[in-house]
Amino acid sequence: MQNGDGASGPPSTEDAGGRRTSGPRVALFPTCLTDTAFPETAKAMVRLLERLGCDVDFPLDQTCCGQMHFNTGYAEHARPMARAYAEVFDGYDHVVVPSGSCAGMVREIHPDLCGTSPAARRTYELSEFLVDVLGVVDVGAHFPHRVTYHPTCHSLRMLGVGDKPLSLLRAVSGLELIPLPQAEQCCGFGGTFALKNAETSTAMLADKMRCVQDTGAQVVTAGDNSCLMQIGGGLSRLRTGVRPVHLAEILASTEEEPWVATP
Amino acid sequence: MGRNPVTWLGSPTFPDAARRALGDTQLRGNLRKATTTIRGKRESVVAELDDWEELRRAGESIKDEVLADLDTQLERLEVAVTERGGVVHWARDADEANRIVLDLVQEEDTDEVVKVKSMATAEIGLNEALADGGVNAIETDLAEVIVQLGDDRPSHILVPAIHRNRAEIKEIFAQMPEPPASDDPRVLAEAARKYLRRKFLSAKVAISGANFGVADTGSIVVVESEGNGRMCLTLPETLITVMGVEKVLPRWQDLEVFLQLLPRSSTAERMNPYTSIWSGVTPGDGPQKFHLVLLDNGRTSTLADEVGRQALRCIRCSACLNVCPVYERTGGQAYGSVYPGPIGAILAPQLAGDLHDEQTASLPYASSLCGACYEVCPVRINIPEVLTHLRAEVVEAKGKRTPEAMAMSAAAWVFGDRKRYEAAQKAGSLTRFLARGGTLSSLPWPGSKWTDTRDAPVVPKESFRSWWRRNRG
Amino acid sequence: MGSARDEILGRIRAVDRPAPPPVPRDYERARHADDPVELLAERISDYRATVYRAAVRELPYRIAERLDGRGRIAVPPDVPGEWRVPGVAWLPDDPPLGVSDMEEVDGVLSGCALAIAETGTIVLDAGPAQGRRVLTLVPDYHLCVVRADQIVVSVPEAIERLDPSGPLTFISGPSATSDIELDRVEGVHGPRTLEVLLVG
Numbered sequence: 001m002q003n004g005d006g007a008s009g010p011p012s013t014e015d016a017g018g019r020r021t022s023g024p025r026v027a028l029f030p031t032c033l034t035d036t037a038f039p040e041t042a043k044a045m046v047r048l049l050e051r052l053g054c055d056v057d058f059p060l061d062q063t064c065c066g067q068m069h070f071n072t073g074y075a076e077h078a079r080p081m082a083r084a085y086a087e088v089f090d091g092y093d094h095v096v097v098p099s100g101s102c103a104g105m106v107r108e109i110h111p112d113l114c115g116t117s118p119a120a121r122r123t124y125e126l127s128e129f130l131v132d133v134l135g136v137v138d139v140g141a142h143f144p145h146r147v148t149y150h151p152t153c154h155s156l157r158m159l160g161v162g163d164k165p166l167s168l169l170r171a172v173s174g175l176e177l178i179p180l181p182q183a184e185q186c187c188g189f190g191g192t193f194a195l196k197n198a199e200t201s202t203a204m205l206a207d208k209m210r211c212v213q214d215t216g217a218q219v220v221t222a223g224d225n226s227c228l229m230q231i232g233g234g235l236s237r238l239r240t241g242v243r244p245v246h247l248a249e250i251l252a253s254t255e256e257e258p259w260v261a262t263p
Numbered sequence: 264m265g266r267n268p269v270t271w272l273g274s275p276t277f278p279d280a281a282r283r284a285l286g287d288t289q290l291r292g293n294l295r296k297a298t299t300t301i302r303g304k305r306e307s308v309v310a311e312l313d314d315w316e317e318l319r320r321a322g323e324s325i326k327d328e329v330l331a332d333l334d335t336q337l338e339r340l341e342v343a344v345t346e347r348g349g350v351v352h353w354a355r356d357a358d359e360a361n362r363i364v365l366d367l368v369q370e371e372d373t374d375e376v377v378k379v380k381s382m383a384t385a386e387i388g389l390n391e392a393l394a395d396g397g398v399n400a401i402e403t404d405l406a407e408v409i410v411q412l413g414d415d416r417p418s419h420i421l422v423p424a425i426h427r428n429r430a431e432i433k434e435i436f437a438q439m440p441e442p443p444a445s446d447d448p449r450v451l452a453e454a455a456r457k458y459l460r461r462k463f464l465s466a467k468v469a470i471s472g473a474n475f476g477v478a479d480t481g482s483i484v485v486v487e488s489e490g491n492g493r494m495c496l497t498l499p500e501t502l503i504t505v506m507g508v509e510k511v512l513p514r515w516q517d518l519e520v521f522l523q524l525l526p527r528s529s530t531a532e533r534m535n536p537y538t539s540i541w542s543g544v545t546p547g548d549g550p551q552k553f554h555l556v557l558l559d560n561g562r563t564s565t566l567a568d569e570v571g572r573q574a575l576r577c578i579r580c581s582a583c584l585n586v587c588p589v590y591e592r593t594g595g596q597a598y599g600s601v602y603p604g605p606i607g608a609i610l611a612p613q614l615a616g617d618l619h620d621e622q623t624a625s626l627p628y629a630s631s632l633c634g635a636c637y638e639v640c641p642v643r644i645n646i647p648e649v650l651t652h653l654r655a656e657v658v659e660a661k662g663k664r665t666p667e668a669m670a671m672s673a674a675a676w677v678f679g680d681r682k683r684y685e686a687a688q689k690a691g692s693l694t695r696f697l698a699r700g701g702t703l704s705s706l707p708w709p710g711s712k713w714t715d716t717r718d719a720p721v722v723p724k725e726s727f728r729s730w731w732r733r734n735r736g
Numbered sequence: 737m738g739s740a741r742d743e744i745l746g747r748i749r750a751v752d753r754p755a756p757p758p759v760p761r762d763y764e765r766a767r768h769a770d771d772p773v774e775l776l777a778e779r780i781s782d783y784r785a786t787v788y789r790a791a792v793r794e795l796p797y798r799i800a801e802r803l804d805g806r807g808r809i810a811v812p813p814d815v816p817g818e819w820r821v822p823g824v825a826w827l828p829d830d831p832p833l834g835v836s837d838m839e840e841v842d843g844v845l846s847g848c849a850l851a852i853a854e855t856g857t858i859v860l861d862a863g864p865a866q867g868r869r870v871l872t873l874v875p876d877y878h879l880c881v882v883r884a885d886q887i888v889v890s891v892p893e894a895i896e897r898l899d900p901s902g903p904l905t906f907i908s909g910p911s912a913t914s915d916i917e918l919d920r921v922e923g924v925h926g927p928r929t930l931e932v933l934l935v936g
């Protein structure tokens with residue numbers, strides 16, 4: 001087991017079964033939403049990170065990063081959640097999150113709520129972790145579909161992941177990547193904004209869906225299930241047939257173990 | 264002290280106003296067209312400067328310096344303006360500022376004044392106050408003419424009539440003595456020129472705002488496009504400038520930063536057509552009487568808020584409006600204030616200072632927190648940060664007994680402990696029995712706010728943690 | 737109740753404010769251009785003003801060419817004598833012209849204090865050959881003479897050179913508005929035609 005901020009790069013000692021064993025010790029923070037409503041994304045993270053040599057753990061005491069509370073004006077409720085996060089994820093080499101907004105909450109806001117912690121410092125959004133920490137772009141994935149990518153606002157502007165997700169997608173075999181028009185426009189989710197200003201949120205969503213449909217893609221992907229829930233929920237209502245699939249699920253998919261649509 | 268007119272009395276809350284605005288397809292078309300045009304242009308003129316980020320940081324820190332030292336800077340400005348023949352007045356609030364201006368106008372024995380577009384005077388409702396005092400204030404900025412003649416309200420900081428397209432403007436201008444013959448923008452501009460020419464040449468008093476006031480030289484800066492500003496600032500005998508106290512800059516040199524940041528961020532030009540700078544009175548050139556009214560109207564209480572005070576860095580460029588996805592769809596009037604869009608959502612509530620008011624309290628929620636505003640703001644105001652900060656103040660003002668506060672407390676209680684969280688997860692997965700054909704398309708309120716227009720995810724039987732426990736635990 | 741001034745200053749002083757941070761001035765205080773005159777010409781043209789180039793000795797000829805047939809031209813009293821070429825009905829602003837006189841003239845000729853190449857801006861400071869502000873505002877046509885040695889490349893260089901004690905006017909192209917659909921249209925209240933003569 002390694003410790004400290006400097007740990008990076010997958011060591012390649014493999015055990016008899018071909019599973020690498022002594023890579024960085026990575027804790028998964030799938031977020032409460034993914035844990036509860038999108039377990040396939042979290043399972044895909046496990047497959048992907050283990051394939052890349054990480055020693056993956058899921059500390060069971062985790063719950064929520066407090067983002068919904070904080071963003072809605074309940075910072076006082078978010079504070080204990082931020083503290084709990086720092087404790088639960090202490091001692092891992094890295095924490096990986098399949099959500100730009102929750103990773104942003106942890107890295108940018110938690111320090112304001114309860115001071116800096118090693119856990120918050122070592123928290124990465126998935127694409128950042130793969131590209132910056134593990135140093136891989138080609139993760140050996142195979143996904144034979146037409147895909148368009150929506151860069152979520154917080155991954156883009158709060159974390160600055162730039163085109164890391166796109167480089168990862170470009171390296172996926174069989175995948176046809178179609179650029180999304182007006183990609184950087186918000187999908188209209190915004191947490192409780194989607195309820196408090198439902199009509200405005202829906203108007204933003206309508207434009208996003210039009211752009212997605214214009215690409216002719218079969219799959220719309222993003223690094224955040226909350227935005228995908230908004231975009232996918234709208235697309236499903238309109239029975240467009242375009243499927244929302246989290247980036248982690250695409251990157252986990254291989255020829256041997258291909259992605260299968262959950263009902 | 265009266266009610267602060269920075270938010271319009273009787274405006275509906277943001278969600279209600281937005282609902283109405285969203286139904287106006289003409290409005291949405293106009294806004295989309297205008298904001299899309301300006302966004303592209305801004306990006307390209309900003310990209311021309313390699314040192315844009317350095318300029319933004321300089322702009323941010325000059326403004327922070329001003330805020331940290333506001334009393335001294337204002338005193339220095341007062342001395343400089345007075346030394347050069349100007350008279351400085353101080354106004355605590357809108358009423359006081361309006362009274363000062365009305366008195367000054369009446370001293371000049373006139374019942375008509377020409378005005379250069381100014382956010383400060385719009386904020387305090389000066390035109391209405393002057394009208395009550397028997398003085399007709401004539402707006403001279405093209406967009407303000409459109410708003411004034413259309414008996415309308417502004418919807419944008421820079422272009423108050425952005426919600427109007429050329430055809431609508433032609434209709435509004437039909438009441439001019441010489442109405443425009445077509446809706447060609449050139450013809451519309453010509454009509455405004457003719458309409459205002461006489462007014463400029465005959466007015467005795469002009470009223471302006473100020474983009475900047477330089478403390479060490481007493482220089483006042485007005486940035487504009489059409490030349491109506493130059494007309495007002497040069498032709499009348501008396502000039503009254505109303506300036507928010509936060510508009511002061513310490514040094515002449517600081518203009519080298521802001522005259523680069525402002526035009527590129529606002530009209531997306533390398534430089535706006537005209538910038539006028541004057542200091543006090545110049546014998547034989549321009550107005551021979553100059554009054555500067557320094558306006559507080561909620562600024563000092565905004566200054567007292569450690570997080571919220573960054574809103575006072577604003578140079579009113581309106582870049583944040585032009586990139587805002589919410590503004591683009593609802594338009595500016597939905598915000599119920601002369602300050603709409605992202606900056607309005609953080610500035611209007613702070614200036615108004617009353618978060619118990621439903622409308623004011625709805626403004627900080629008028630954002631998806633996408634952060635596009637912060638990315639373009641030339642003085643790096645972290646608008647999302649201030650929004651969430653103000654939301655917390657709204658929550659505090661509303662108290663713990665609202666349904667939302669109770670739901671949030673309950674959620675926090677659930678998240679506070681793994682066992683409670685897991686129990687809730689199991690209960691949540693029961694919603695799958697509401698699903699039909701693999702989709703969940705109708706939830707009871709407040710979930711209906713979601714399912715009115717989108718399907719909700721069907722919470723699967725097995726959460727990830729249960730799977731983990733089963734396989735790895 | 738004290739005065740508004742005391743009360744506002746008092747409110748400010750009551751706030752606990754952090755010490756002013758140092759201002760980072762690591763932006764470019766001066767910029768290089770291979771050919772500033774050419775850059776200025778290009779940037780002014782972008783605003784749909786017309787730019788003409790002239791060698792020093794041919795300036796009077798160029799002025800005559802521009803003003804030929806334009807009618808009555810107002811002029812600050814102190815423009816160089818050679819600018820007031822024969823064949824033009826000159827109206828010097830001495831004694832000062834009334835506003836109605838200026839409404840009637842067909843144009844104005846002036847010099848400038850300096851010009852900023854990068855932004856296509858001409859700055860007037862009411863100094864030599866520029867006259868009062870109103871003189872270059874009311875007439876509908878403005879011919880402005882800019883000498884090569886008056887050109888700086890960037891805004892900071894201009895601010896450094898300018899004297900803030902007099903009134904200043906920055907002019908970047910003819911009067912324009914973006915108020916109709918956020919698109920620029922030339923020609924509102926200021927001179928609708930701006931012509932620039934770059935000398936040297």
Ligand code: SF4
Pocket residue numbers: 420528576577578579580581582583584606636639640641642643644
């Ligand atoms: S907040 Fe920033 S971007 Fe918005 S108007 Fe003010 S200065 Fe411009």
